[in-house]
Amino acid sequence: MSHIVVRFPPSPTGHAHIGSYRTAIFNYLYAKQKGGKFLLRIEDTDKERSKKEYQDGILESLEWLGLSYDGEVSIQTENVASHTKAIHTLIDAGHAYISKEEAKDGSGVIKEIVRFKNPNKRVVFNDLILGEISVDSTDLGDFVIARNINDPLYHLAVVVDDMESGVTHVIRGMDHISNTPRQILLIEALSGKIPEYAHIPLVLGEDKQKLSKRKGALSVLEYKKMGYLPSAILNAAAFIGFNPGGEKEIYTLDELIQVFDLSKVQKGGAVFNPVKLDWFNQEHMKLMSEDAYIEYVTPFIPTSVVENVDTASLKKILLIVRDRLSYAGELANMDTDPSYTYLYSSNSSLSTEEISNLLLVPEKMRKGTEVTKESTAAILNEVKSILENTTEEDYNTVESIKEKLWSFAEEKGRGIVLWPLRIALTLQEKSVDPFSMLYILGKSESMVRVQKAIDVMVQ
Numbered sequence: 343m344s345h346i347v348v349r350f351p352p353s354p355t356g357h358a359h360i361g362s363y364r365t366a367i368f369n370y371l372y373a374k375q376k377g378g379k380f381l382l383r384i385e386d387t388d389k390e391r392s393k394k395e396y397q398d399g400i401l402e403s404l405e406w407l408g409l410s411y412d413g414e415v416s417i418q419t420e421n422v423a424s425h426t427k428a429i430h431t432l433i434d435a436g437h438a439y440i441s442k443e444e445a446k447d448g449s450g451v452i453k454e455i456v457r458f459k460n461p462n463k464r465v466v467f468n469d470l471i472l473g474e475i476s477v478d479s480t481d482l483g484d485f486v487i488a489r490n491i492n493d494p495l496y497h498l499a500v501v502v503d504d505m506e507s508g509v510t511h512v513i514r515g516m517d518h519i520s521n522t523p524r525q526i527l528l529i530e531a532l533s534g535k536i537p538e539y540a541h542i543p544l545v546l547g548e549d550k551q552k553l554s555k556r557k558g559a560l561s562v563l564e565y566k567k568m569g570y571l572p573s574a575i576l577n578a579a580a581f582i583g584f585n586p587g588g589e590k591e592i593y594t595l596d597e598l599i600q601v602f603d604l605s606k607v608q609k610g611g612a613v614f615n616p617v618k619l620d621w622f623n624q625e626h627m628k629l630m631s632e633d634a635y636i637e638y639v640t641p642f643i644p645t646s647v648v649e650n651v652d653t654a655s656l657k658k659i660l661l662i663v664r665d666r667l668s669y670a671g672e673l674a675n676m677d678t679d680p681s682y683t684y685l686y687s688s689n690s691s692l693s694t695e696e697i698s699n700l701l702l703v704p705e706k707m708r709k710g711t712e713v714t715k716e717s718t719a720a721i722l723n724e725v726k727s728i729l730e731n732t733t734e735e736d737y738n739t740v741e742s743i744k745e746k747l748w749s750f751a752e753e754k755g756r757g758i759v760l761w762p763l764r765i766a767l768t769l770q771e772k773s774v775d776p777f778s779m780l781y782i783l784g785k786s787e788s789m790v791r792v793q794k795a796i797d798v799m800v801q
């Protein structure tokens with residue numbers, strides 16, 4: 343095992359959006375590629391805003407994404423003894439001092455806060471993404487490191503925790519870059535080893551402003567609830583501000599581990615595009631076997647549909663709609679959305695006259711050929727005799743049933759045959775193609791529907 347140790351230290355003060363998990367993903371990829379460790383630390387020093395529910399959400403999100411951390415999760419506030427010890431060390435060595443100051447709340451109360459004795463020097467570090475950063479620490483003044491000797495503030499806590507857990511690489515959002523000089527000064531004063539730093543670009547919304555919950559950025563758990571695949575979220579998030587190069591965009595977690603490269607992370611803000619996420623999800627759905635796909639979408643289908651539609655037909659329907667689906671949650675209204683209901687229910691509100699009109703091939707689909715009720719009935723009769731000669735196995739795939747009818751459709755004109763057949767099977771002006779519908783319905787139901795359409799035409 344290499345000596346590399348990275349950490350993901352979220353503050354449990356809200357449901358984090360995809361941008362925060364992108365930080366986790368970069369850390370995870372870096373650690374796994376180098377055979378290092380990926381640690382999880384909950385930074386709950388802001389006691390008022392930190393909540394257990396958010397902490398649980400972080401753990402659930404990481405588990406769902408498959409980002410497993412090494413060892414136990416550490417909780418920052420449980421390490422106060424070490425933080426206090428470090429404050430004493432700093433005071434004893436003359437790097438920090440207690441300063442009696444009036445509380446800012448106007449109460450006149452005098453507090454003993456702890457300030458870091460700024461050495462007023464130039465802090466230089468080589469950021470793995472941004473290159474050399476040089477800051478004059480004088481501007482930072484003697485910054486506060488604890489509200490009192492037993493109540494450490496954020497910078498001190500981070501530094502002590504990172505040092506204790508042997509963190510070698512701090513990969514975090516660009517919004518933390520102004521914290522780095524203070525943290526480096528503290529590490530030096532505590533005789534620690536300065537880690538490598540990589541500050542990754544901010545995640546922007548499509549308005550090019552920082553992505554935020556207020557502007558509708560969803561949390562990872564909301565995406566989970568909507569039925570996105572964790573592999574798609576991982577892939578999409580990893581591609582915010584990173585691209586391994588080349589044409590390939592669809593990567594599994596294992597593949598991402600292989601190609602991740604901090605030096606290819608862009609410097610400027612990176613836009614997260616939810617439409618692209620849908621594309622990633624569709625592409626990841628395509629990577630699934632039929633059975634895995636069915637298992638993935640089934641929990642999102644309304645119970646009434648699962649209970650009332652026979653399993654084999656439902657499976658066929660789900661395979662047919664796979665290409666138009668962005669994420670599984672779109673199936674949640676399968677029980678009411680008319681673009682789904684006709685696929686499993688023959689109920690139609692159309693009158694016989696409406697059906698009869700619909701069966702006549704529209705002008706633009708018949709290239710001048712005249713159609714009448716009689717000619718339509720004749721075509722459907724011929725289709726029916728072809729179907730009579732099919733076997734149940736011919737309906738096992740869309741292709742195999744298409745093969746049975748294709749030459750007849752070519753001979754008569756595709757529109758002339760396929761339009762009335764599609765209407766006969768679906769009773770919908772817009773629907774899936776007739777071969778998909780034959781595949782879903784199977785031989786006997788298809789023949790019943792074709793016969794019904796013939797009856798309407800000869801009435």
Ligand code: GLU
Pocket residue numbers: 351352353385500513514515518
């Ligand atoms: N707790 C900080 C956050 O949630 C991370 C600090 C760090 O990475 O050093 O943004």
